[in-house]
Amino acid sequence: MSNSTSIPVDKNKIGQAVQMNIPLSINTYTLPKETETYIVEVVKVFLGAVHQTEIEDYIVYCLNELTTNAKKANTKRVYFKEKGFDIYDQKSYDEGMLNFKQESLSNIDYYLQQQKKEGLYIKVIMQAKPGCIIFEVRNNVQMVATEFKRIFDRMVVARDYETVDQAFMQAIDDTEGAGLGLIIMLLMLKKIGLQEDAFELITEKDMTINRITIPTDFEANRHLLELTKTIVEYIDEMPQFPEKIMEIQHLINDPNATMGTIASLISDDIALTTDLLKMVNSAAFGLTKECMSINEAVKMAGLRGIQHLLYSVGTLQVLNVTNEEQKKLWDHTYKCAFFAYNIAKIQGKVGILEEIYVCALLHDLGKIIFSSIYPKLLEQINDLKTERNIPEPVIQSVMAGMEHQAIGVAVAEKWHLPAAIINTIKYQYDPESAPKEYCNLIATVGFAEFMLQYTEGNINYYQIPPILLKQHAIEKEEQLQALCDKLNAKFHKQD
Structure with missing residues (x-):
């Protein structure tokens, strides 16, 4: 202007x-x-x-x-x-x-x-x-x-x-x-x-x-769905979840398996052991003393907690985060997970703390996947555009990230991730539309994401859905700012 x-x-x-x-x-x-x-x-x-x-x-x-x-x-x-x-x-x-x-x-x-x-x-x-x-x-x-x-x-x-x-x-x-x-x-x-x-x-x-x-435009929507599906097909060469993690998951679901057997299987994988201990010892989990053994970690986190942590560790291993953009995305999701976990803790949602943490950690899975395959995908999408006569605005739509959620959901389903994670990716900005059993969990993750966006200056207070503010007892902007400041300080204290 x-x-x-x-x-x-x-x-x-x-x-x-x-x-x-x-x-x-x-x-x-x-x-x-x-x-x-x-x-x-x-x-x-x-x-x-x-x-x-x-x-x-x-x-x-x-x-x-x-x-x-x-x-x-x-x-x-x-x-x-x-x-x-x-x-x-x-x-x-x-x-x-x-x-x-x-x-x-x-x-x-x-x-x-x-x-x-x-x-x-x-x-x-x-x-x-x-x-x-x-x-x-x-x-x-x-x-x-x-x-x-x-x-x-x-x-x-x-x-x-x-x-x-x-x-x-x-x-x-x-x-x-x-x-x-x-x-x-x-x-x-x-x-x-x-x-x-x-x-x-x-x-x-x-x-x-x-x-x-x-x-x-309904025609554009048809092309968007087609293109999203094709992108997921292009990801077929991406490795499946690590075999070791899937083996541990099956063991956790076995009613006859003991804690010691599960801990022993985890201990066999040095990288997995390191990642799990790092997560369990993060400030989010608020342990009173440092956990140094997998046996202790399994006891402290419980089977459900370990199970959910394995999904996040497995995703990290599969995606092999390397470039700066991906690291920035992961840093954002770690902070979102920290915020979501602590919000849930403040509100007494003790039974689903680990689940909330992992769902928040993976809520932007589509963005991370998209950034990791972007260079190779560009050439393939241009070929697809010509082959299937897809309008340029539709290509721009996907490239601009409007379909990250759909891509994240498709890949999460492909990897057989839990329904809680899939629904969090899908409904993170609209928790009311989610299946009833996940509404509370997704609302917490969604509110954490809105808090981060507010803290980073990307959105204003009025843009946060009123129902999320009400659910988290926020009546005015000063209360939100105080909560953001508190969690920000706590997050940086762990660095």
């Missing part, structure tokens, strides 16, 4: 929000020109991140129409209040509207400042969700019956038209804002193939919500 008053657009934050399926929100009281420009720039980056740039002009128009109408609705409230009109009384409403447009426009700066003093805001929200993208324009006033009727009438009129030219023939009463502009907006949505229910007008107490829901 070129002018000196421009607001910088953080592309990394937008990309992070798209990847995590969390909302982006822009708040304004007066909707100045620089904010309008900023909204347009954010929409462009957002649509680019979800590979929907072809609808950019349509969405920009729709949001401009809805934000302008929201601003006028807020202005109307302060104007009516100052002039003594009752917006809820039909006669008083009609009287107030006689001079509203002329008088408010002639002194618009004053009325906009009054809106700000009254705390009347406009909020633009955009969010990528599985299967759709959502745009909302909210303003914190309740729509009165007369306003709702007029907008509903415009929606009915828009059904009768196929083109904007036809709409221009409609007689528009210019005392209200939601007239021709709203009809054109609905026609634009129709033009990009959306049904009438793509636009919703929701009225709540002290809130008006205009929502546009756009399903993602």
Whole structure:
């Protein structure tokens, strides 16, 4: 953006929000020109991140129409209040509207400042969700019956038209804002193939919500699934889980096996022994004294704990983390696991501590796999693109990491990892959709990931799902910050 008053657009934050399926929100009281420009720039980056740039002009128009109408609705409230009109009384409403447009426009700066003093805001929200993208324009006033009727009438009129030219023939009463502009907006949505229910007008107490829901391209989804499946097929040459670890797993599941037998089998593998002792002695497990033997480790961690630790050790051995990007990803997952384990410990989830630790450690399995096979995969994917006529945006989608979760799930299933790990990878950003028995575990891992992203400045407090904050007794940002600081300090203390 070129002018000196421009607001910088953080592309990394937008990309992070798209990847995590969390909302982006822009708040304004007066909707100045620089904010309008900023909204347009954010929409462009957002649509680019979800590979929907072809609808950019349509969405920009729709949001401009809805934000302008929201601003006028807020202005109307302060104007009516100052002039003594009752917006809820039909006669008083009609009287107030006689001079509203002329008088408010002639002194618009004053009325906009009054809106700000009254705390009347406009909020633009955009969010990528599985299967759709959502745009909302909210303003914190309740729509009165007369306003709702007029907008509903415009929606009915828009059904009768196929083109904007036809709409221009409609007689528009210019005392209200939601007239021709709203009809054109609905026609634009129709033009990009959306049904009438793509636009919703929701009225709540002290809130008006205009929502546009756009399903993602089904053809693109078909290609994404095809490409993801093919990537997993390309990983076939990747080694299976280490035979020794699978042998130990079978022994753990044998009701006749003793602790001593299991410990002896683990001890036979020097690398496995070293890795397990390192994990058991990490600060996350809070042992009062250093564990120096596998026998002791098995007793301390218990069979379930050892079993879950073996999955993480096995994954590390298979993936053979070497380059800097992979090391950075593993460092992030170790910290996430530490956070998740300690959050669970604070909340008394003693029975699933080790399970939570390992699920958090492997929740980004898809990213790590993708980074490890990326160089060889590039050439193969280009061949696949030509062979199966896959559109470039779909290729970009996978390369941008939007399908990391799907890849992680596919590989976890291929390796026969436990259902808890598979469901954590799949539902980490949407724990409510997970099978009921894993919701609590996944919510803890998901909250730990959101905490890390918040700590690293990649997301803002408002983007953390309210249900996760509620589940972890966080009522305000200061509480979250204090918890992050506490766990951060504890994590670095172990280094």
